Every structure is written in structure tokens, then in C-alpha cells.
Amino acid sequence: MPTVPPTTHPTAQQAAPQQATAQRATLRDTASQDPAPQEAAVQDTPAAQAAAPVIRVKDLSFRYPGTDRDTLRNVDLTIERGDFVAVVGGNGSAKTTLCKTFNGLVPHYWSGDFAGSVHVGGIDTWESSVAELSARVGYVYQDFQNQLVRPTVRDEVAFGPLNFGHADYRERTDEALAQLGIEHLRDQFVWQLSGGQAHLVALAAVLALRPEVIVVDEPVAELDPARAGEIYRRLRDLNEREGLTVITIEHHADFIAQFAKSVVLMADGAPVWHLPIQEAMDRHADLSSHGVPAPDAVALTAAVGAPHVALDVDSAVRILRPALREQQVPGSEPVPAAAGAGNDGQVPGPDPATPASGMVDTGPEAGETVADTAPPAVVASLRGVHHGYRTVAGGLSTVLDGLDLDLHAGEKVALVGTNGAGKTTLMKLLTGLIVPRAGTVTVDGIDTRSRSAARLADHVSYIYQHPQQMFLKDSVREDIALFPRGRRVEDAEAIVDRVVAEAGLSALAERDGRSLSGGQQRRATLGIGLAMRPRLLLLDEPTSSLDIRSRDDVTTMLESLSGTVQCAVVATHDMELVATWATRVLVLDRGRVLADVTPQELFSRPELTTQTRLVPPQAARIGLELGLDPLPLTAEDLRARLRTIDGTVESARADHLSRTDGLGATGFDTTGTGER
Amino acid sequence: MARKTHDVLSVDWVRLELLRTAYSTRGGLFSRMDPRMVLAWYLVMAIAPWFTHSTGVLLVLFVLGAASVVLARVGPLVLGLFLIGLLGNVVGLFAASFLFGGDLGTLVALGELNLKLGAVSMASMAAFVSLDPEKLSDALLWFRAPELLAFGVSYGYRMLPILVDEYVTVFEGQRLRHAPVEKPGFLGLRVVWQWCVLAVTAFYPIMLNTAKNVRTTVEALETRGFTYGAKNEAGRTLRLAYLRVSALDVTVVVVTVLLVAAAFLVGPGVPVIG
Incomplete structure (x- = not known):
């Protein structure tokens, strides 16, 4: 398998639009012995001189002190000015170490055995210093909260320029805040910021030094998907408007497909390849075998044998529409009123993937579907609950406003909504850590006012x-x-x-x-x-800041909750989790229950998801665009309704990886032979 | 006993009071002043009481201190702690001396020390409640305090709310996961003892978590030119360029100096026992 498609390297400007910036695709490949890439690496076209690469890494190896193997091994990498690069790879593939060589933290802060060279904007980092390089390469950490060191936003952003003695530090501060559209935060205290705001402030603080390159380490890790999407849109703006080179370290392939212009795949301390985004995604099998599973749009379009996989929902819809199995006429499908019905309605045919666990069986959702069974036991209930907190200024800010709610045995409840919608407050009320200012909370038949939180812990855990x-x-x-x-x-x-x-x-x-x-x-x-x-188990964001593999582990564990846990409530922004796990979704908005629905109904109502800033799973968005009814919630569901090139219907998520690997290969082979 | 939400004397209240105090959200006279002049004012008020043994002078200085506490709008938590400390000190020492054969004269002798301490403490409260972290750090920098100290002060303030939140979370977790005591014991002493144990052990996870988090902070400081700035004068000059002494500053300091001088003149004539 050649690392570089020979057609992609010359004349940067004339190549296909998306691929122009990253035609160089050439790295030392552990898997490939093909000699061609090395030649392609030598850029001698006139176009190359016009825009010298902003970062050039040659034969770089690095070993941390006290370790017995190299963390970076013979890295050769060139990053063009104005590129938007995603660095991907499994845990321990040295993505972060590589990026720390760009601003001199390696080898000046982390000293170790350093061989080879890194040039940033023509400067040899070995002969420079972290201070000098930081003015060229800004770095936003994964745990960006710890990067903020000053009490107020204005002071935080001005900190860098002041240290470097830039007399125009005020203009730089205002400019950086304006670039990200967060001028209104300038007088806030750092501890008052939400996660997304804090990330933007960390980014602004870096921009105030007017760097040529910004490195952002896993923005999705600590943020919910909607906010991470916002960060990515701002980064794209900076990249397109200001010509800034952006490098992100990322696990989530859907963000990469949507925003990046090129992808560097790292494995075991060295890049496997560096390809323009389309080609990188066409090789989703490589990505997936290195711990970066393909996004639904890519996996599904690959499954139907598209010559080039789709990078986003819209193009996936175009490609998938002709591949649908017998298009059902809305209204005549076998499952009636699917949106409102119980969860079982969604599963087409013999699909074992979706909710199958001891907990669901206790009872269908609500009394509406089956009249003859008795309604399941109530585990917890809230009646007329009001609650609010005192603010620093002394006022009372209302968080929950007249909430009435029953949680039943057998339910797997997802609590969703924007930050500040009252999710955490609701959970704390259920644990008895706090009691409501008005109304009653009853858990397992006990009024939380009548018992201390420590005693309630026998019934509910958080x-x-x-x-x-x-x-x-x-x-x-x-x-x-x-x-x-x-x-x-x-x-x-x-x-x-x-x-x-x-x-x-x-x-x-x-x-x-x-x-x-x-x-x-x-x-x-x-x-x-x-x-x-506990009888009632409460979980706050159990899947946040996890890479995809660990997230699947946790989801599997949640699936198997059984025995004494009668009802589980998960507060989450993770819509994949909602799609695969929940039987009931409570949408909170400004202290009220905006909707009490099934996952399917939630994702078939775009107005609801938009209002509450939820991003449905890609498969559900594609299904909605395709007008499928009942709505598929996962890629497996949707796949079962497509004519795939291997003609079989698989479903279990467990073999997802091996399947995409296999498909990747066949997908490539058949593209040339005119399949569709 | 039915539980309800308390707005004062609850954990949440303590947290809010700490924030209001640290970030001087209540305003007040001194918070409008140049931070260097606030420190100068503080030096006058804090040093003066040590130059006298006259109870009369100290009484006047004590009243000045009390007035500045009012002007600085010191919050109830800090004030309450101060009063408990001061009164506890007086009562405790008096009780002790009484046991060893003292009389009312002892109280007067104790009065001098406590007036002194009280005056100084109140000046400290007034000054530091009025300085938000940024101003305090800049003033220290202007007085040529080490760069690291000035930074440490502002960083400490920035971390305070986060650490308090984390502490509360860990402490709540402790309460949920440790079994409540079965019998409260004499005067509920066992309950109190358990609370104390949990309150102390809650620091353990926080210290470990903080130690882990700070690694990023140190690295980030490097990339943002902190060590570079410490070696180069330009940044300091720029940072401090905004400091301006206004008419208000001069007035407050001059009036204070005059009042303190007056206290030394008038004080000995003030009728005090002893």
C-alpha cells in the first residue's frame, strides 16, 4: 500500500481545493517499505518557495530522561503555512510530545536525548528558547483550566504580552478577545467562567502573543460536543481569515472530518502518514486500527462503496439516499406511531444491539403503550420543587422552578440540557445533599427533608x-x-x-x-x-473526557447495571450515550422539564435539540435528513437499512472495528471498478 | 427534625463570604484607592499602636480601626471570626488569671494588649478586604517584592474559589460514603468528632489532585513568558504604568496621619480605668 498517492504532490495551488495545503504526504511509515514517499518529500517546485513551510521536522528522535526507549522516533514532518492539521493516534503514540517540540518545551523545558532538528518559521528550535518560540507557536492544553493563572479575564489575556514587554498589550488583549468574540467576558473572574468560556479565554491568552501557529490539545476532552464544535468553528475562522496555522490533537474523527484540512496519523512515536483530509478519511481503516474509529458519515458511506467517503452529514445524505433499501412510504410502515411509542419500536428486525438489559424489562416506558400491566413502582418523585442559590452579589438565582417528576423502576433516564439548566441541582436534591426551598423530594418513599444525606446514601448513590x-x-x-x-x-x-x-x-x-x-x-x-x-443510581457526565474506546467500555458497564439498581439517572451531553443506553430522556431548560421523551423522539425534533444545544449522533442526523421513520439512532441501525456492498447485515458494536477494517479494504478495491 | 435550606451559617454561605472578601465585591472607601496608598495607609495604622502603652491612646486608635472596618464594608464572616477571637482571648485570659489569684486589675492590664491587637487586626481587615488580588499583586510588585511572591499572591486568590468548591465536593462525598455514627454520644460529641475527622481527611485528595494539576500550570507559565518577564524590567514597568495616586488617596492618608497624631496627643487625657 503506497503511502502517497503519486498524483497529490506537485503544484500546491492547483490541486483539489481541500487538498491543496497538504499535498505532502510523506512520512516514515512503519508499515510501508515503499521508497516513493521519500522522494515526494523533497519539495522543489516553485510553489514551495512562495510559501515556505511553517514547521519542518527532520529526523527527530527524543527520549525523556530516565526512560529506556525513544518517545519520538525518526520523525519527518512538514506543516505548510495556513494548514489546519489534525494529529491523531492512539494513547501513547507521542502526539503531545511531538507538538511540544514546536514551541521548544521539548527540549528546553523537558530536557532529554534530542536528535534531529525542528525548524519553526525558519528558526532552529534547538538554538532558540521557549520564550522566543512561544511568541510564534501558541499552545492550549488539554486541561486548559490549569493554564489560566490570573484572577480576571483581562489580566489573563494581557499576561503574556506584559511579560514580553509589548507596549501595545492593551490593543493585543482587545484584539484577541475580539477575534474570538468574547469581549463581554473581559471583566469576569476566571472562576466564574463555564468550561467553554474558559477554553476560549485560554485561546485568547495565546492569541494575544500573535503567534503564527496554534496547537490545541484535545479540545473535545473537557468540553461537551456543542461547545467543542464552537471552539472548532472559531479555530476555522482564525485559520481562514487570519491565515493562522492550526494544529489540533484529536480523537474524535467527526470533528476532524468536518474541520481539518489534513491529518497526521501517529503510531508508536512516528507519523504513519500525513494526508489531505479526504484521502485520510478514505483510509478510515488505518485510522480505526490506531484507535480513531470512523465517524458515522464515513463508515456508512464506505459501507455502501462510495468512491470517496462523505466528510459531513450533508454529503453523506447525498451518497446514502440512492442506497436505501425499499423506501418506506411514511405512514405505511409496520411500526405505527414510532416516535411516541416505547423503545422497542425502533429496532428493525432481529437486531440485538440496541437496549437489551435486565433493567428495561421491568416495564415499558409509560402506561400509554400497554394498558393491562400495572404502572411500575415509583423510585423517586419530585412535587412542586423550587430551588435556587445565593449569588456572590447576594441575590437568589433560581435553578429549578416548579418541577414535578416521577422516576420509575426499570427506567434508564438521561438528563440533558445546557449548562445551568439545573441537572446537577436536580441530582443533588435526589441525593439529599441539599433540600429544596419549596416542594418535596421523595426517594424510595422517604422525604429527603426527614433524613440526613448520609442515611439516604443507603438508597441512592451519586x-x-x-x-x-x-x-x-x-x-x-x-x-x-x-x-x-x-x-x-x-x-x-x-x-x-x-x-x-x-x-x-x-x-x-x-x-x-x-x-x-x-x-x-x-x-x-x-x-x-x-x-x-443503591436503588437509585445517579451519574454526572460519566463519559466526558474519555477517548472513544474507554467511552464504549463505560457504556457497556452502564448497560449491565442490574440487580439492586432499580433506576439509573445520567446527566450527560453525550448523545451517543443517550442513543444507545437511555429509555427515557428528560430535557431540562431553565429549571423546567422542556420535554419528557424517548431518545428517538428527541432526535426527530430538531427544534428541540437546537434550542437546548444538543448535537444528535451523526447517524440520527443522517437518518433524519433521509426522512427515515422510525429514526435510526446508531450507525448499526442505519446500516441495516442500506444496501451495503458486502450485502450482509451486521449489528454488534463489538466487531465494529474488524468490520470497518475489512470494509475499508474492499471499499478501496471496488471503487475503481465502477461500483455505483 | 426537618431539614431546610439555610442562607447564612451554611457551608455555601462560608464559601460566598470568602469570595466576597477575597475579591472585595462589597466596594467601600479603600477599594477605590490606589493599592500602593492602601498599603501605605495600612502601615500607618498597623505600626502606630506599637509605639504606646497608654490605654487612652490605644482606645482612640481602636475606635479609628473600628471606623475603617465600617468604611471598608468588612463582611460578617471575617468580622464574626475577629470578634470571637478577640472576646475569646479576653475571657480566656481573664478566667485563667482569676484562677491564679488575679482581680479586675488583671482585666485592665489585659485590655492594653487586646486593644493593641484589635486595632491592628481591624486595620488589616479593612486593608485586605479592599484589595482585590490583581491590585494587591501590583502593589507588591511596585514595592519591589519578589516577582514570585507577587505572582503567588494573585495565583492563590485565583485558586481559592476553585479549591473551596473542590473541598466542599470532596467533603460531601465523605459524608455520603462514611457511615453516620449510630449513637450521637454525650452532647453529640461523636458526631462532632466524625465531622472533624472527615473535614481533615478531605484535604488528602485535594492536595494530591492539586499537585497533579499544577504541572500544567508551571509549563504554561514558561510558555507565557513568566520567567522571561521576571528577568526583564519592561514588563514590570508596563504592568504598573496604570497606577495613579489621586486626590482621594492623598486625602485619606493625610487625614489618617493627622488622626493618629491627634490620638497620641489627646489619648493620655482620655478617662480610662487605670
């Missing part, structure tokens, strides 16, 4: 958004055992052993929770929650 706040002991096992041992639960040790095994933590049980990876930390906190054996 899992925080940030796992490290739940690690109170020095090993995961001790943390899981804390509750059952403290309450002298019979067979506490047996429970702990079982939970440790269920959460897949047997090998990690003696380690400190903080030393685990993000996905392992989540599983550990889920284990803590399960060992409390």
Missing part, C-alpha cells in the same frame, strides 16, 4: 463528574470497600470482590485511583457506586 474527587483512600479496593464496610453490610468483602471483578479492575485494585487512565478511573467510580447497592 457518582461525581470528576473521578479524582471520589478517590479518598489509597487504593481502588479500599475506596470501593469504604461504604459497605463502614455500614457493616453482611458479606461486604464478597460484594467488594464481585464489584472489583465486574468493573474489570482486578489487576488495578491495589493502585491509587489517581494513577489510573481516564477510562479506568470512570470504571473505578462506577464500582464505588455499585458497591453502595
